[in-house]
Amino acid sequence: MYGVVLAAGRGTRMRPLTDRRPKPLLPVGNRSLLEQVFEAAREVVDEFVVVTGYRGDAIRESIGESYRDRPVHYVEQAEALGTAHAVAQAEPVVDDDFLVLNGDVV
Incomplete structure (x- = not known):
């Protein structure tokens, strides 16, 4: 199963913490938010597909x-057009069952 992780947002409500890094990379304990999500899904996911946007290179x-x-x-979501659009960006990679996860929620 694929884990489609949405990590494209700007995290504007977390400013100034997100001025230099994307919200999914903010630390929580000894890991980033994104790594916390990966850990939570790791037992049921065979591959991850991360939808990036803002500062995707850093991710x-x-x-x-x-x-x-x-x-x-x-995969990149070049323009922020909502959650369904972000999930659709994973279509070229995903060819089986998948689970959608937010990359900035623990």
């Missing part, structure tokens, strides 16, 4: 091509 650099032996793919 790719932080997470890399895999997370604890689970492949991580990246």
